[in-house]
Amino acid sequence: GAGVSQSPSNKVTEKGKDVELRCDPISGHTALYWYRQSLGQGLEFLIYFQGNSAPDKSGLPSDRFSAERTGGSVSTLTIQRTQQEDSAVYLCASWGLGIGELFFGEGSRLTVL
Amino acid sequence: QKEVEQDPGPLSVPEGAIVSLNCTYSNSAFQYFMWYRQYSRKGPELLMYTYSSGNKEDGRFTAQVDKSSKYISLFIRDSQPSDSATYLCAMRDGGFKTIFGAGTRLFVKA
Numbered sequence: 176g177a178g179v180s181q182s183p184s185n186k187v188t189e190k191g192k193d194v195e196l197r198c199d200p201i202s203g204h205t206a207l208y209w210y211r212q213s214l215g216q217g218l219e220f221l222i223y224f225q226g227n228s229a230p231d232k233s234g235l236p237s238d239r240f241s242a243e244r245t246g247g248s249v250s251t252l253t254i255q256r257t258q259q260e261d262s263a264v265y266l267c268a269s270w271g272l273g274i275g276e277l278f279f280g281e282g283s284r285l286t287v288l
Numbered sequence: 289q290k291e292v293e294q295d296p297g298p299l300s301v302p303e304g305a306i307v308s309l310n311c312t313y314s315n316s317a318f319q320y321f322m323w324y325r326q327y328s329r330k331g332p333e334l335l336m337y338t339y340s341s342g343n344k345e346d347g348r349f350t351a352q353v354d355k356s357s358k359y360i361s362l363f364i365r366d367s368q369p370s371d372s373a374t375y376l377c378a379m380r381d382g383g384f385k386t387i388f389g390a391g392t393r394l395f396v397k398a
Contacts, residue, residue, distance in 0.1 A: 179331070206384050217294065217390030218332070218376060225384050233385075266331055270384070275320060277378075277386060279331025 177201075179280035181267050187286045188257055196252045196283045200269030208270070208277060209242055209252050213263035221265075224250065257287045291315050294377055294389030303398050307364040311377035311389045314358065318379040318387075321353050323362045326374045326391065335375070336362060367396045 180199040188194050200207050209221040220234040224244040235241070239257075244250040254261055264284050268277040294311045301307055309323075320339055324332035336351040338344045338360075344351045350363040360379075364371055376391040 208386070210388070217296070218378075218388035220385065220387060223384055231385055268331070274337050275380065275384075275386070276322075276334045276337070277324075277332075279333070281329070281331050 179267055179269055179278050181265075181280035181283050183283055184281065185284045185286075187288065189288050190259060191256055193253065193255045194257055194285060196254075196265050196267075196285070198250045198252070198267030198280060200248065200250070200267070201271065201278055202248075204269035204271040204278070205247070206270040207244055207250050208268040209250070210266045210268065211263045212266055212282070216263075218266065221252070254285075257285075259287050261285060262287045289314060291387050292377065292379060292389045295392055296390045298393040298395060300395040300397060301367055303367060303369060303396055305367050305396075307362075307367050307371070307394060307396075309362040309364075309375050309377075309392050309394070311360050311379075312358055313360070313379060315379075315381070315387075316355075316358065317381040319382060320380050321351070321360050322378040322386075323349075323351060324376045324378055324388075326376060328373075332376055367394075369396045369398045372396050 206225045208223040211219045224230045239255045242252045264282040266282045268279045323336040325335045326332040341355045348365045352361040374391040377389040380386045
């Protein structure tokens with residue numbers, strides 16, 4: 176596609192349920208990032224994938240969070256046993272060549288009741 | 289302490305004012321400095337990009353980097369209501385990990 180696509184755009188779930196968020200990056204972009212944005216916290220780095228290298232998971236807040244990237248393209252962020260503090264907008268971005276501009280999707284807004 | 293500090297505002301100015309947005313950082317390895325603009329319910333978009341120290345101008349926007357003080361700024365001249373958005377500073381070292389500030393919410397009143 177022309178841009179980074181994320182789904183679902185909105186997700187409401189109950190505390191304790193698992194959720195999966197999907198990101199489809201710009202075709203040909205080798206780096207893919209997940210960020211979390213909540214009020215007052217700005218854009219919090221979670222994880223990035225670059226080509227075939229091991230992902231940098233240093234920003235994942237707990238072991239309830241995991242992400243995978245299949246075939247160097249689509250990525251899924253999984254949150255297990257969701258908690259209310261997981262409520263946020265989860266943004267995906269991809270990066271191709273050049274100066275390192277990140278192209279963002281519109282985000283997945285997660286609400287945990 | 290966060291690697292990148294940015295006042296979240298909000299900052300409210302009248303149309304035509306000069307706006308100054310700032311970030312400080314602690315990691316001296318940062319080499320690439322960026323400003324992103326984010327409109328409500330949208331993803332951030334790159335506004336300005338600077339490598340190392342110095343100034344860069346693009347129309348009404350000027351980005352400044354002072355690596356000795358670990359301080360970066362974005363100036364907006366002749367601000368317009370359409371400039372109302374959240375402005376996020378971002379930076380990285382020579383690798384891929386990009387760290388963002390908290391973002392400053394700007395309101396330009398007509």
